[in-house]
Amino acid sequence: MERDYTPLITRFQNDEFLYCTYIYGMMVNNGDYTEARDYLAVIGASGEEQQDFVVIQEINLDRLVDFTYAPNTSELNTVYTVGMKVYPMSGYARSLYRYFTGERLELELEYDEDDPEVAPRSWNSRVESAFKVWPNPVAGTINIDAPVYGDVLIQIHDIHGRPVHTQNISALEGQTMTMDVSRIPEGLYILSLHDTSDNRLKYSTRIVITK
Numbered sequence: 001m002e003r004d005y006t007p008l009i010t011r012f013q014n015d016e017f018l019y020c021t022y023i024y025g026m027m028v029n030n031g032d033y034t035e036a037r038d039y040l041a042v043i044g045a046s047g048e049e050q051q052d053f054v055v056i057q058e059i060n061l062d063r064l065v066d067f068t069y070a071p072n073t074s075e076l077n078t079v080y081t082v083g084m085k086v087y088p089m090s091g092y093a094r095s096l097y098r099y100f101t102g103e104r105l106e107l108e109l110e111y112d113e114d115d116p117e118v119a120p121r122s123w124n125s126r127v128e129s130a131f132k133v134w135p136n137p138v139a140g141t142i143n144i145d146a147p148v149y150g151d152v153l154i155q156i157h158d159i160h161g162r163p164v165h166t167q168n169i170s171a172l173e174g175q176t177m178t179m180d181v182s183r184i185p186e187g188l189y190i191l192s193l194h195d196t197s198d199n200r201l202k203y204s205t206r207i208v209i210t211k
Contacts, residue, residue, distance in 0.1 A: 070188035102206035137208040144177040153194040
């Protein structure tokens with residue numbers, strides 16, 4: 001069913017930018033992605049926060065239209081940069097970055113140490129664990145740290161669940177494992193690590209392969 005958003009847009013066109021984001025969100029929620037993209041082009045964003053919102057949502061629309069979509073290096077860097085900013089709308093970018101990479105961003109929030117009414121705060125949205133994969137995005141060799149030792153199976157699947165690379169590695173405790181992914185086409189993938197002693201999945205994360 002075709003929806004007409006003109007009355008809403010006209011009603012709130014001179015109001016705060018926040019109201020524009022509500023209208024945009026309604027379009028996205030209704031699956032009207034073409035209308036949402038057209039609206040972003042005329043939304044009248046001014047200032048850094050509003051312009052960042054538009055840029056991030058344009059990337060998000062690419063994802064919503066095609067769930068096989070994988071950002072290029074420039075787009076992923078943009079998502080990361082915006083996600084590390086402290087204003088409220090940067091939360092969209094942090095969510096998008098986690099979707100693409102499987103990693104959470106850690107954002108430290110400032111506070112006045114001399115104010116007894118304010119307790120130290122931090123945005124601990126990046127889970128610090130012993131399992132780490134870097135660099136991400138990756139173009140050549142990927143490094144894997146995991147608290148495992150012995151024989152492990154590392155698999156990479158595309159977003160449709162099809163295996164594209166499998167490698168058995170004998171891991172030493174505390175040793176960084178490496179894998180060459182240069183022959184895998186660029187895109188978004190799932191990297192998983194299995195313990196071959198019981199064939200159990202130990203860890204998994206999203207990775208982005210670029211060229």
